[in-house]
Amino acid sequence: MKITRTVSVEVWRQTDAEAHGRFVTYDVQGVSPETTVLELLDLLNEQLPDGDSPVTFDDGCREGSCGKCGVTVDGVPHGPEYNRASCQQHVRAFRDGDRVRLEPLRASAFPVLSDLTVDKKKALRTVVKASRGPAGLKALTNAGCISCGACVAACPNGSAQLFVGSLLTELPPLMKDDDERRDRTAQVIETADETFGPCSTYGDCTEVCPAGLPLENLSAVAREHLRNQRQTK
Incomplete structure (x- = not known):
């Protein structure tokens, strides 16, 4: 009983x-x-x-x-x-x-x-749309992200770095060439910067993530940003 x-x-x-x-x-x-x-x-x-x-x-x-x-x-x-x-x-x-x-x-x-x-769809969808929709949704699916938004709420700065990094980890293989990769990843990063706060690097996001997305995914944002900078010089 x-x-x-x-x-x-x-x-x-x-x-x-x-x-x-x-x-x-x-x-x-x-x-x-x-x-x-x-x-x-x-x-x-x-x-x-x-x-x-x-x-x-x-x-x-x-x-x-x-x-x-x-x-x-x-x-x-x-x-x-x-x-x-x-x-x-x-x-x-x-x-x-x-x-x-x-x-x-x-x-x-x-x-x-x-x-x-709460309305979490608008902010998260804004980032996905920046990747031009279907590709971003497929990237999130491949990453295992369920777009619950807990990572944003767990971050002291309201960052979506785990969400964005997971998307950017799986987005490049879906692109047809480097130009498309550079264009889409740059749009995602710019939109995320406008929508969410900066990453605190505390790692609280990974503790609350139901999908268990790894901390390493955070680095994808910096990696794509640096890669785009090198290619534009």
């Missing part, structure tokens, strides 16, 4: 993008150590007091592979278990199993839309 208990959930409530948000605490009953973060939110919504609107959050396949879900658990994007999406994070891993704070993925490039839901 699974032991169930009550967990105090401090969750970010924000009605829309223009509203001022705040934390609200709810006691959620029927929680087990195996309960995931998204299941905890399901239970919370089922037990909300009359008159409270459901907590909105990004949901998806709940198998850790689509990249749609994403919340910050006790200050850590996705949660305390390394390299797991929010839907695969379990209550047993919480620092204090009887209390948890849930908030959106925090990054200047990811504006909050409501409660725990």
